[in-house]
Amino acid sequence: MTTSRLDAGDRLLVQRCLACERWTYPEAARCSACGGELGVEPVSGDGTVFTFTVNHHPFHPTLPVPYVIAVVQLAEQDDLRVVGNIVGCAPEDVAVGMTVRAAFERHGDAVRQDFRKR
Protein backbone atom coordinates (compact mmCIF):
# COMPACT_ATOMS: atom_id res chain seq x y z
CA MET A 1 0.00 0.00 0.00
CA THR A 2 1.79 3.03 -1.21
CA THR A 3 -1.04 5.41 -1.96
CA SER A 4 -1.73 8.38 0.18
CA ARG A 5 -4.19 7.50 2.98
CA LEU A 6 -7.51 5.88 3.64
CA ASP A 7 -10.52 7.26 5.49
CA ALA A 8 -12.95 5.40 7.74
CA GLY A 9 -15.05 4.40 4.71
CA ASP A 10 -12.04 2.83 3.00
CA ARG A 11 -11.72 5.55 0.41
CA LEU A 12 -8.42 6.76 -0.93
CA LEU A 13 -7.51 10.21 0.32
CA VAL A 14 -5.25 12.42 -1.76
CA GLN A 15 -4.00 15.93 -1.20
CA ARG A 16 -5.79 18.66 -3.17
CA CYS A 17 -4.97 22.34 -3.46
CA LEU A 18 -7.46 24.57 -1.64
CA ALA A 19 -6.72 27.39 -4.14
CA CYS A 20 -6.47 25.84 -7.64
CA GLU A 21 -8.02 22.40 -6.86
CA ARG A 22 -5.15 20.40 -8.41
CA TRP A 23 -4.59 16.96 -6.90
CA THR A 24 -1.10 16.27 -5.58
CA TYR A 25 0.68 12.95 -5.16
CA PRO A 26 3.05 12.05 -3.60
CA GLU A 27 2.35 14.11 -0.51
CA ALA A 28 3.83 17.58 -0.50
CA ALA A 29 3.93 20.60 1.81
CA ARG A 30 2.44 23.01 -0.78
CA CYS A 31 0.78 22.84 -4.20
CA SER A 32 3.45 22.39 -6.89
CA ALA A 33 1.34 24.39 -9.38
CA CYS A 34 0.48 27.51 -7.39
CA GLY A 35 2.09 27.14 -3.97
CA GLY A 36 -1.32 27.03 -2.32
CA GLU A 37 -2.24 25.23 0.87
CA LEU A 38 -3.21 21.57 0.52
CA GLY A 39 -6.19 19.77 2.01
CA VAL A 40 -7.08 16.09 1.78
CA GLU A 41 -10.11 14.74 -0.12
CA PRO A 42 -11.37 11.31 -1.15
CA VAL A 43 -10.96 10.21 -4.76
CA SER A 44 -13.16 7.74 -6.65
CA GLY A 45 -10.53 4.99 -6.65
CA ASP A 46 -11.11 4.49 -10.39
CA GLY A 47 -8.13 4.56 -12.69
CA THR A 48 -6.15 2.93 -15.48
CA VAL A 49 -2.86 1.08 -15.45
CA PHE A 50 -0.23 3.57 -16.64
CA THR A 51 2.67 1.12 -16.41
CA PHE A 52 3.54 -1.96 -14.37
CA THR A 53 6.12 -4.60 -13.55
CA VAL A 54 5.77 -8.19 -12.41
CA ASN A 55 7.78 -8.88 -9.28
CA HIS A 56 9.26 -12.40 -8.98
CA HIS A 57 11.53 -11.71 -6.02
CA PRO A 58 10.06 -12.69 -2.61
CA PHE A 59 10.50 -9.63 -0.38
CA HIS A 60 8.07 -10.76 2.35
CA PRO A 61 6.56 -14.16 3.28
CA THR A 62 3.01 -12.77 3.28
CA LEU A 63 3.33 -11.63 -0.35
CA PRO A 64 3.53 -14.68 -2.61
CA VAL A 65 5.23 -14.10 -5.95
CA PRO A 66 4.69 -13.29 -8.72
CA TYR A 67 2.66 -10.14 -8.17
CA VAL A 68 2.08 -6.95 -10.12
CA ILE A 69 3.28 -3.54 -8.99
CA ALA A 70 1.61 -0.84 -11.06
CA VAL A 71 1.51 2.88 -11.51
CA VAL A 72 -2.20 3.70 -11.72
CA GLN A 73 -3.42 6.92 -13.24
CA LEU A 74 -6.44 8.01 -11.22
CA ALA A 75 -9.55 9.27 -13.01
CA GLU A 76 -9.54 12.65 -11.24
CA GLN A 77 -6.60 14.20 -13.10
CA ASP A 78 -4.39 13.29 -16.08
CA ASP A 79 -1.14 13.39 -14.12
CA LEU A 80 -2.41 12.00 -10.82
CA ARG A 81 -0.61 8.66 -10.55
CA VAL A 82 -0.24 6.39 -7.55
CA VAL A 83 1.57 3.10 -7.02
CA GLY A 84 -0.18 -0.07 -5.95
CA ASN A 85 -0.43 -3.79 -6.50
CA ILE A 86 -2.91 -5.26 -8.99
CA VAL A 87 -4.77 -8.16 -7.39
CA GLY A 88 -7.51 -10.55 -8.43
CA CYS A 89 -6.10 -11.48 -11.83
CA ALA A 90 -3.05 -13.27 -13.19
CA PRO A 91 0.00 -11.10 -13.88
CA GLU A 92 -0.17 -12.04 -17.58
CA ASP A 93 -3.69 -10.58 -17.76
CA VAL A 94 -2.57 -7.10 -16.65
CA ALA A 95 -2.12 -4.57 -19.47
CA VAL A 96 -1.33 -0.89 -19.83
CA GLY A 97 -4.66 0.95 -20.12
CA MET A 98 -6.59 -1.68 -18.15
CA THR A 99 -9.29 -0.06 -16.03
CA VAL A 100 -8.97 -0.71 -12.31
CA ARG A 101 -10.62 0.30 -9.07
CA ALA A 102 -9.15 0.60 -5.60
CA ALA A 103 -9.83 -2.47 -3.48
CA PHE A 104 -9.55 -2.77 0.27
CA GLU A 105 -8.88 -5.75 2.50
CA ARG A 106 -9.12 -5.49 6.28
CA HIS A 107 -6.62 -7.28 8.52
CA GLY A 108 -7.68 -6.42 12.07
CA ASP A 109 -7.07 -2.71 12.48
CA ALA A 110 -4.98 -2.51 9.34
CA VAL A 111 -6.33 -2.03 5.81
CA ARG A 112 -4.48 -3.16 2.75
CA GLN A 113 -5.22 -1.14 -0.38
CA ASP A 114 -4.68 -2.58 -3.84
CA PHE A 115 -6.31 -2.25 -7.25
CA ARG A 116 -8.56 -4.75 -9.03
CA LYS A 117 -9.56 -5.01 -12.67
CA ARG A 118 -12.97 -3.39 -13.31
Ligand SMILES: [Zn+2]
Ligand atom coordinates in the same frame (compact mmCIF):
# COMPACT_ATOMS: atom_id res chain seq x y z
ZN1 LIG B 1 -2.68 25.03 -6.42
